[in-house]
Amino acid sequence: xxxxxxxxxxxxxxxxxxxxxxxxxxxxxxxxxxxxxxxxxxxxxxxxxxxxxxxxxxxxxxxxxxxxxxxxxxxxxxxxxxxxxxxxxxxxxxxxxxxxxxxxxxxxxxxxxxxxxxxxxxxxxxxxxxxxxxxxxxxxxxxxxxxxxxxxxxxxxxxxxxxxxx
Amino acid sequence: xxxxxxxxxxxxxxxxxxxxxxxxxxxxxxxxxxxxxxxxxxxxxxxxxxxxxxxxxxxxxxxxxxxxxxxxxxxxxxxxxxxxxxxxxxxxxxxxxxxxxxxxxxxxxxxxxxxxxxxxxxxxxxxxxxxxxxxxxxxxxxxxxxxxxxxxxxxxxxxxxxxxxx
DNA sequence: GTGATTGCAAAGCGTTTGCACCGTA
DNA sequence: TACGGTGCAAACGCTTTGCAATCAC
Numbered sequence: 001x002x003x004x005x006x007x008x009x010x011x012x013x014x015x016x017x018x019x020x021x022x023x024x025x026x027x028x029x030x031x032x033x034x035x036x037x038x039x040x041x042x043x044x045x046x047x048x049x050x051x052x053x054x055x056x057x058x059x060x061x062x063x064x065x066x067x068x069x070x071x072x073x074x075x076x077x078x079x080x081x082x083x084x085x086x087x088x089x090x091x092x093x094x095x096x097x098x099x100x101x102x103x104x105x106x107x108x109x110x111x112x113x114x115x116x117x118x119x120x121x122x123x124x125x126x127x128x129x130x131x132x133x134x135x136x137x138x139x140x141x142x143x144x145x146x147x148x149x150x151x152x153x154x155x156x157x158x159x160x161x162x163x164x165x166x
Numbered sequence: 167x168x169x170x171x172x173x174x175x176x177x178x179x180x181x182x183x184x185x186x187x188x189x190x191x192x193x194x195x196x197x198x199x200x201x202x203x204x205x206x207x208x209x210x211x212x213x214x215x216x217x218x219x220x221x222x223x224x225x226x227x228x229x230x231x232x233x234x235x236x237x238x239x240x241x242x243x244x245x246x247x248x249x250x251x252x253x254x255x256x257x258x259x260x261x262x263x264x265x266x267x268x269x270x271x272x273x274x275x276x277x278x279x280x281x282x283x284x285x286x287x288x289x290x291x292x293x294x295x296x297x298x299x300x301x302x303x304x305x306x307x308x309x310x311x312x313x314x315x316x317x318x319x320x321x322x323x324x325x326x327x328x329x330x331x332x
Numbered sequence: 333g334t335g336a337t338t339g340c341a342a343a344g345c346g347t348t349t350g351c352a353c354c355g356t357a
Numbered sequence: 358t359a360c361g362g363t364g365c366a367a368a369c370g371c372t373t374t375g376c377a378a379t380c381a382c
Contacts, residue, residue, distance in 0.1 A: 003275060009256055023356050023361060040271040041253035045346080059364040064347065067254055078251040079264060079273065080302045085244040085251065086371080087207035088233055090175055098245060099294055105206040107245065108292060109169060114284040119303065122276050127308030128265055136246045136300040137285065142293030189336060189381050211371080225339040230372065252346080338379070347369080354363070 006037035013075050022069065030055040031066040041079040080134050097135045103144035110137075172203035179241050188235065196221040197232040207245040246300050263301045269310035276303075 004012070013032050014024060022028075030051040035042070042050075048063045070076040089098070089107050096109040112135050119130045140148065170178070179198050180190060188194075196217040201208070208216075214229045236242040255264070255273050262275040278301055285296045306314065 040273055041255045043253050076254045077257045078248055079253045080246050081251050082244055085247050087209050087245045088242045089207045091243045107206055110288050118280040128305045129311055130303050130305040132304040134302040137296050138298040139294045139296040145295050
């Protein structure tokens, strides 16, 4: 449960960036410092407001671009915020979770009873009163698995088809 | 895992709406029918495009308003779509999940090892190849629990404070 | 009849893009 | 020096709001 310190994160991040050939600019560093030292999830504009105090010439666009880079490198993650998710499915009676196929987009429901134990463990260890939870699995449904395997086969048989695809 | 049929859903939904005093208009019904018969998550504009084929005078605004009503009644749910979630936190090394305090907004990390079993169960039952999962718990952190309890106490002592709040 | 609901148009907001300039490696 | 990175302004797309007309009850 113990998180890294802001310094640890910054050191890790600057190394990760430089190793991959990214430059360490003043603007980028200002954004990183804000993210590394925050104990809560921030929006781009919030990062912008704080980071600008360190580096007044910072542009909001750079915040967006830095965030994208950080996401790509797996150094930051998005936090689920229900209000921003803009696709909808019917609920099924009873508390259920979603299984989404990343290929065909279809959705299935499953019960998450097994989650109770986990939630109790987390609650007792952290002192949290867990009120709600969000669980969603993403993968390939049985049908799309077969379809992907078939297209893999095809590629092996006719490797040129790669270049034939747009 | 078995989902309701579109007809079942529609019947359930119209009852739920009418019981709460919502009117069953042509526009609303068109939106419900699209949602009830879809096996995948839809965006507002997608619902609009399909529903408009049934009822050409439908406006996109009505889709948004109907979705909001349905959410309020718990008849549809939002699906997590990473790209749309616009708050960010640092990742912690190792695969970890988030615990978010709904009051102070702070974020903690916890390991979700217990999830493995659940994912295997789901995978074997459904034929899914689970590739990724999304788990997030929301609640009150220890500190905010105490703070809320205290303010509850205050309210009991001085009930008038309710009206004093803006 | 009447109050909830609708649809249009316009405003609002967060995010992305084009492009010339700048600064890191 | 070269090229990755930046910041401005404008474009963009989704969502919300104001308001008069409409329709379900």
